[in-house]
Amino acid sequence: MQNVKGTYDFFGKRQAVRKQAQSTLEQVFELYDFDGMDSTILNELDLLTSKYAGGEEILKEMYRLTDQGERRLGLRYDLTIPFAKVVALNPGIELPLRRYEIGKVFRDGPVKKGRLREFLQCDADVVGIAGPEAEAELMQLAAEVFRRLDLPVVLRWNNRRFMGEWLKALGVPAGDALSVMLTLDKVEKIGPDSAARELLDKGIVPDAVRSILDLLGDDGFTFEKAADVCGLGETPGMLEVRSLQSLIRELGLEQICRFDPFLSRGLSFYTGTVYEIFDASNAFTSSLGGGGRYDAIIGQLIGREDLAYPTVGISFGMESIIELLEARRIKTPDASAIVLPIGDVSGPALRTAQALRAAGIRTSLGGSGRKLKKALAAASARGIRYAVLIGEDEAALGQVRIKDMERQMENSLPLEEAAAYIRAGIENAESPASANI
Incomplete structure (x- = not known):
């Protein structure tokens, strides 16, 4: 008898650490006036495999099944698509909607430290706020969570709209922008040379690849420099980045929130700001959380691509957080x-x-x-x-x-x-x- 690979039973001290971290997240979510939600674990396969959902990479890891009525179903691989479904199915729901959810999700992917196949996700999302104040508030929330957990972190952020603008200025066709973003997102893991080869294999013209490599080699690459080098001016993406950076400075979050021009995250549905959270010491390399703006999903799910539901969210990687807490031997409550x-x-x-x-x-x-x-x-x-x-x-x-x-x-x-x-x-x-x- 053994557990399925990538799944674990938790009890004793390990469960106490998990409950302490979960309780901290719930307290902060509710402090910021988010209401709890439970969405369905089982979902129709068509919803989970929608072209508006998670993208090809994540669909490879989805658990698929069939019920006795021969209906094609799948286990949720994140909490975002089931949440978008809830909003789409309830058109009279009052906006802005502030929701949090802590629940299990399932991915048949590689197993490593901090990454399981059955794991907890902890999400907070806001629907109905188009301005950068929504992203800034979620950054504040993340900073508060990790302050309470006594875990120093860095939140790296970028903007996909802005990234698409400077890629277009360098000669990358709009239809190839997302594919190029996904390559650049992993440049720290594979290195600039491997990234260049991958871009060439994807059919990106050599001149554009050389221009991208020049930016990759610039340690002082900022969004201001990108706008200047690429001659962007006051583009929509540039304005979004500048507005959010202004709020970050005003809120005193600059030490935690750092602009990363190549961050794009793997999911395909992000439309603007994206961010990812890491251990500040770099001793633990797995992501501790991430999220971003996805304004298009809900309207697309209800067949109204012209109807925008401005939405931004953040997800905390509970398994990675637990690994880090256990490594630092956090004290857990015991009987008095x-x-x-x-x-x-x-x-x-x-x-x-x-x-x-x-x-x-x-x-x-x-x-x-x-x-x-x-x-x-x-x-x-x-x-x-x-x-x-x-x-x-x-x-x-x-x-x-x-x-x-x-x-x-x-x-x-x-x-x-x-x-x-x-x-x-x-x-x-x-x-x-x-x-x-």
């Missing part, structure tokens, strides 16, 4: 107290645990068959500070013995006072004054 019954007192022990939990104290319940010394040692090893001991004598008196294993103190208290005593100790330990002692 453990109730240890001594003798045949399972009922009083359960009532004691219930009273502590009712006071908001995370409480573990020990078994009565274990020797007390070993149970105390195991609790101490888990970092549990308070051991609440209850035997037949304590049960008869309505009391418990509380052992503070950090301070090596023991007190006997009535059960109704035990929760307040432990809660006071926890709050004192968490206070700034206590932390500085």
Whole structure:
């Protein structure tokens, strides 16, 4: 018996790290006034393979199946297309719509560190805002998420419309622009020479390839320089880039958000700004998240290509984030107290645990068959500070013995006072004054 390749069961400390990261994301999403959503995992194959969906690369990795009615179906490979479907199926939905979703997606692709075949995605999207303030707010949201997770990151960003403009100025036909973008997007992995060969193999004229290579070799390549070299002027893409960069400066995000002229991301549906998030130390190379603007998908899905639903989103790569958190041994919550019954007192022990939990104290319940010394040692090893001991004598008196294993103190208290005593100790330990002692 074994798991399917690229799938894992999570429990214990690994699951605690996952839940902590997921909780952090949910808190920030809701702080920014995004509402939760659950979209369908099973979808019609025609939707997932639509020419407006993910593009050829991702369709190769899609899981396809047939139900008993011979309907052609597929498992969702991201949360974006199912979300676009929800908006398309509900034309009366109030805009702007701010939604987040955390759910599993499936891709039959290569398995490596931080990349699985069954994995969690965490998305936030805004429908109905055409201006760059939507992208800027999502950048703020991402910065807040990683600040709370204590993970220094870099968010690289670009604009596909602007990229298409300077590629056209260098001699790349509009019909080949997306293919060229996908090659340039992986130039860091394959190198400029391999990128040039790939562009020539795609039929791009040598003069255009040489001009692109010149830009690839320019370490100081900025959007201002691109506009100047290519003679763009006030093009729509250039104006979008300039407006977003102005907001980034105003919001103090320049240290995190850096313009990358060759970033385009692999999905075909992006129409403007795109961004991707990476570990700032470069020790972890997998992407930690990404997203961008996709104004055309929803209108295309309902057969109204003339109807724009301005939409921008961001997706956090939970598996990559978890890998990075585990590598840095992030501290996860554990029980603050453990109730240890001594003798045949399972009922009083359960009532004691219930009273502590009712006071908001995370409480573990020990078994009565274990020797007390070993149970105390195991609790101490888990970092549990308070051991609440209850035997037949304590049960008869309505009391418990509380052992503070950090301070090596023991007190006997009535059960109704035990929760307040432990809660006071926890709050004192968490206070700034206590932390500085």
